[in-house]
Amino acid sequence: MTLRIFSIQHDRQGLSEVERVSGHIPGITERLQSFPDVNGAVVLGTCNRVEVMLETAADVPNHCLRALLNEGIDEQPSWDLFLGEAALAHVFRVAAGLDSMVVGEREIAGQLRRALMDAQDSGRCSLPLGIAVEEALKTSRRIARETSLEGAGRSVVNTGLDIINLPDWPSARVTIVGTGSYAGAVVAALRARGVRDIAVHSASGRGAEFAASHHTSHSPCLASALNGADLVVTCRGLGSTEVTVDDVAPGMRLLDLSLQHDVDPRVGSLPGVTLVDLAAIQGAVGPGYAEDSERAETLVRAGVAATMARLRARVVDPAVVSLRDTVLAMVDDEVARLPQRQLTKEDAALALRRLATRLLHIPSSRARQAAELGRTDEYLSAMAELYGIGDEPAVDPDELETGRCPVTDMKICDLDSTTTREAM
Template identity: 45%
Template structure:
């Protein structure tokens, strides 16, 4: 496997760059999968990052290497980078161990706007499901996501980083409460039914909110409402629903404002309205915040209000991430020797079969041949056991090449 990451994040390029890159993510996995030598692609687009992971053939040292060769692999990396730069944002590029570390730390919320948030691992899993549905999820990428999930659960279990209040939604709602009546009494309209909408609904219900309507210009509101026990708001009823609400939460992010001055102005005449804009590409028109009675809270404000974390917890989490990376690399190196073990088993099995045939031809009709055959097969299993164990040991110690050389020297086996 050759893992490459092309990344635009809030911490490196800023939220505006993330927003520009996010506009070009629809169908991107399938586009990348069509590029020569790209075995798989996974696109993760959240409120503060666009990360594109690719599995590319042509890498010298596999997942644990640091260099691209001068042939197909290097050319493919250049083509993928150019494709992603078409948004006007040049993504950062990492490979091998660095890319793995980034994904695992992201899965644990260590790279999030709100450190320790748990929503991100769900978004990673949904990105993997989308890639699988589109035929873009290679086996190695699937294994990477599974290991990221394990590492994320360990961090949540062994540190305090996943505590209450450590999520973008939680921080945003905390800011909103300053301008709202008690949340359990609030009427809320949710705009958007994408990957983040479910997390918003869970956070609202966790704070006692019961009256939640959902609107989607794409027509998916009814299905989302049914699956989450909400009321659907169609296009005709949207303005009225906004006028009758205390809080509007926007997480659509398709590049066009969902809340415009024309929609909001009549809704706040003589009243108040709080709006949470949690989309990367703003769902709320800028002039809405200037209307009397409107309080608008966006991602920049959430970032400023994010709770501090313990340095001890962060260091412990990073140690878990680093150990998770090493465990994964060790498993992948061992997996790389599987063809050698298969070849060794076949080599010994073929020798046994030849001996069984020779013995049967020489002693035709003697029933004790069956006992001899079983004994030979048992011997073959014993002979291959120790080389199999030592193969995993060699992989764990980074001596796979030495093992393959020894296999060739002793048995004349040349596994692909």
Template identity: 40%
Template sequence: MTIHLLSADHRTQGLDAVARLGATAAHLGPDLMGAVPALRGVIVLGTCNRLALLLDAPEAVAADGLRRQVTDGLARRADLRADAVDLTAWCGTDAVSQLFATAAGLESMVVGEREIAGQLRRAMRVAAEEDTLSTDLTRAVEHASTTSRRVAHETGLAGNGRSVVAVGIDLAARHLPPLPGVRVLIVGTGAYAGATVTALRRRCVTDIAVYSRSDRAQAFAVGRGLRAVADVELPGALEAADLVITCRGLGAPVLTRQLVAPAVAGRGRVSDAAAAEATGRRPLVVLDLALTRDVEVAVGSLPGVKLIDLPSVQRAVPAAEARQVDAARRIVDEETALFERMLCGRRMDPVVCSLRSHVAELVEEEVARLRVVDGRVDAGDAARALHHLAARMLHHPTVAARAAAEAGRGQDYLDALNLLLGVEIAADLREAATPGEAR
């Protein structure tokens, strides 16, 4: 087994390229499994700043050939030329290290953000539902989650709610009065919606409504103490809101100029004095956190609207402290080495299973030889069966011990016993062998 990681992200390929490829993510795992028969497993991780493919393939599969097949498949789905799909590739230990660094937020737009770890776990659940999840990919993602928690616990990177959502809200706050008095409308109930509610609550925002075209708004709102907005209520909710945050990213804008313009005009015609004071002199701030825009670009040109999109958030991201990043990188290196050792151990699983099966067969054969009278076995018969079993199990090791000594490899045999039986038992056996006998 070899783990491969192919990725397009905000730093290397840019947000536009990620958006084009991200639009192909639906059902991508099963399609890749069908197009590339050598694959044993696929996890597709799509976020606001990356599309990453975690692949499990046999060791005999060449990394370059696998990358080419996957790239060709993505190009066809995105209706692009193959040479226009530029994926960064890692293989083996490098892929594991990159996965762990990604889960720890070290490759995120906001270094140290925690949302990515949850997104990775959700991607694994989707892979399980689509039957593209392999055992080794499961182990890799679980260990990546462990690495993420360790980085969060042992460094300060995750402090102060570092995330794309947090940076976006702080950017929006520059154009708003104190946030505790702001009315917020969240559009979408996807992966970022929950993080958005959490970030708003941390800033003491209490007036939060949620709208979703998928009819999930009611369930999302009830579970979080929010107000759900129906389709017919959306224009009024836009008119009343001070801050609109969109986080759907389903490929087509949900907030169009045609929808938003009347709401903005209505904000200037509020007759109620309190409402006029609350909304009349404020811009409508729209924060679009979706990779594939939820808000038409033309909305930003409307008078009284301040549109903040993902590239704007990217430019506003504060730099992480180098010392904390270095500490996180060391943790990733340690956990990568630990995972690789674990994988090496797992490669012996078939041997262990075969060994257990062999011993179980011997036991069953001895049990079959026993005479059972009235549901009982004579103690003497049981003892003889156990002695016979021990003799059978020790026959080959005994013959091998003598053969090793005759070949001058007695010490090699004793060293092997140390590995097989453990230090204490092997030490007793070493004492039983004179230097000449172990030669």
């Protein structure tokens, strides 16, 4: 079992790359389902990231998985790859919003939960991968309870709008430039503040379709779209400036939600003009939450450690199941050999001795083989590990009487009723 995450992130590859790869998510999901060595897959696509979370056979080459992910994508994405414990830590950080544009934002946890449910409903999610994501979500909820990061973790859009702080939102005229990842969230956030006059402009030609689907007006000309706007929100993220110094009127407010600047940064120095970008948003919420961020990181480390221990334990599940089936089959066989009459103490003792002899036969034979091969110390160490043979008893006698066996899930007192029931 190996956890792997192939990732495209807003701060590493850029929002335009996130948007480009997001368009191929349905094809990626189908290809992963058909690949035999992928045991489980959860695919998360948001405005800020694409995360392909996999649980695979250990010997699958990474280049094979990359080829699978890149199939059908013209320009090959530069995926970041996380493996093993690093992959698990990445899931936890994503779920907690620690890698988001605004640290602690809570939308990502809901998006990850929906991605997990989709994978489970379609039968794509393996048990280890489900455990990893569920535990990450639990830690995310704990961080929300035990820190105040949730207050800082409002969406990037709402945080930016809070900083802009128009005096009268319902009467404001707002222009959205671009139909990129944030555009839909911008429309929803503006409507939640009572804004009714929303226009959309897109140089890509998608503006009319976006405006129709989001019930806004469409401005095919940038100059007319900017003219008279109280607020301009840009969310293209294409790596080139769309709004220049010459486009901006005095008193205009602008919110640039692109990592690569849709608005010329010099606009911010114009008299009477307000420009808020992602750096300003992060700077506004970050300093006051340093202690909470440190607490969140501590919770993430603890959650990762506990989950890694749980996942490692699951590796021996097939061996434990086989051991349980073998031992219980021996018990059933000995029960079937009991005489069909009222059992005596001698009958029970004979049955137990036969069972003990059968259980000890293979370990005893292997002990002799180990001694002949000069592996005595190694074998004795294994015996101590498996059976608790050593200076100190492995199990307290009282605990043995009252506790349940991790293999059979039975208490010692259950044996009396089981034996009696089977013998009658």
